[in-house]
Amino acid sequence: NFISAVVAPGEIGVKFDDIGALEEVKKALNELVILPMRRPELFSRGNLLRPCKGILLFGPPGTGKTLLAKALATEAGANFISITGSTLTSKWFGDAEKLTKALFSFASKLAPVIIFVDEVDSLLGARGGALEHEATRRMRNEFMAAWDGLRSKDSQRILILGATNRPFDLDDAVIRRLPRRIYVDLPDAQNRAKILRILLGRETLEPGFQFDKLALLTEGYSGSDLQNLCIAAAYRPVQELLEQERKECKNDTTTILRSLNLDDFVQSK
Numbered sequence: 641n642f643i644s645a646v647v648a649p650g651e652i653g654v655k656f657d658d659i660g661a662l663e664e665v666k667k668a669l670n671e672l673v674i675l676p677m678r679r680p681e682l683f684s685r686g687n688l689l690r691p692c693k694g695i696l697l698f699g700p701p702g703t704g705k706t707l708l709a710k711a712l713a714t715e716a717g718a719n720f721i722s723i724t725g726s727t728l729t730s731k732w733f734g735d736a737e738k739l740t741k742a743l744f745s746f747a748s749k750l751a752p753v754i755i756f757v758d759e760v761d762s763l764l765g766a767r768g769g770a771l772e773h774e775a776t777r778r779m780r781n782e783f784m785a786a787w788d789g790l791r792s793k794d795s796q797r798i799l800i801l802g803a804t805n806r807p808f809d810l811d812d813a814v815i816r817r818l819p820r821r822i823y824v825d826l827p828d829a830q831n832r833a834k835i836l837r838i839l840l841g842r843e844t845l846e847p848g849f850q851f852d853k854l855a856l857l858t859e860g861y862s863g864s865d866l867q868n869l870c871i872a873a874a875y876r877p878v879q880e881l882l883e884q885e886r887k888e889c890k891n892d893t894t895t896i897l898r899s900l901n902l903d904d905f906v907q908s909k
C-alpha cells in the first residue's frame with residue numbers, strides 16, 4: 641500500500657483526447673514513449689534509437705502532469721503504477737530496501753509499465769546534508785540502485801515518469817537518470833479555450849456561450865483552476881434550487897412532515 645494506484649491500460653479512463661492543449665507535450669511523449677512501447681521492434685536496431693528510461697514532467701501545479709501520465713499509459717497500452725514521493729519517505733522508515741525491491745519486481749511482472757512518481761523531488765530531491773533524514777537518504781539510494789539495476793530487457797518496457805513543481809530541488813544524479821525533461825506550462829488564452837471546451841463538453845450551456853471570452857477572463861488559470869471554476873459554476877443552479885426548496889418549505893412546514901415518512905418514527909410499544 642505504498643503504491644497509490646495500479647491500473648491496467650483499458651481501465652485508466654483517460655486518453656490524450658481528454659486533455660486540452662499541450663499539443664507539443666503529447667507529440668514528444670508519442671515519440672519517446674508510445675511508439676517504443678507499441679512498436680519495440682523499431683527501436684531494437686542500431687544504437688541511435690533507444691527507448692527512454694526516464695522522463696521528467698515539470699511545471700506549475702495543476703497543469704495536467706498527472707493527467708498526462710495516466711493518458712500516456714492508456715495510449716502506450718502500458719500498465720500504470722503510481723507512487724507519491726512524500727508518502728514513500730514519510731511512512732516507511734527503515735524499509736527502503738524491501739520496498740524498492742518489491743516495487744521494481746512487481747513492475748517487471750507488469751511490464752510494459754509506467755511507474756509514475758509524483759512529487760519526485762520529495763523522494764529524489766537534492767541531498768540534504770546533515771539535516772537530511774537518514775530514511776530519506778536510504779530510500780533515494782535504494783531507489784536509484786534498483787532503477788540502475790533494471791535488466792536491459794526490462795528497461796525497454798519500464799518507464800519511470802517523474803513529476804514535480806520544484807525541478808531545481810532535484811539531485812544531479814536524478815536529473816541524469818531522467819534524460820528527457822518536458823515543461824508543462826500554464827495555458828495561454830487559446831489553450832484555455834481548448835481546455836474549457838473539453839471540461840464543458842458534456843454540459844448544457846447557454847446558447848451562444850463564448851469560450852473565447854471566458855478564456856480571456858481567466859488569465860493565469862491552470863487547467864485545474866479552470867476545472868474548479870466550472871465545478872463552482874455547475875453548483876450554482878443546484879444551490880439555487882435548494883434555496884428555492886428551502887423557502888417553499890418555510891412557508892409550508894407541513895411539506896417537511898409530509899416528506900418524512902412519519903410511520904418510521906412510530907416506536908412499537
Ligand code: ATP
Pocket residue numbers: 658659660661662699700701702703704705706707708803804805835838839862863864865867
Ligand atoms: P500538481 O503539480 O499539483 O500535482 P498536476 O500538474 O499533476 O498538478 P493534474 O492533477 O493533472 O495537475 O490536474 C488536475 C485536474 O485539472 C485534472 O484532473 C483535470 O481535471 C484538470 N486539468 C488540468 N490540465 C488539464 C488539461 N490540459 N485539460 C483538461 N483538464 C485539465
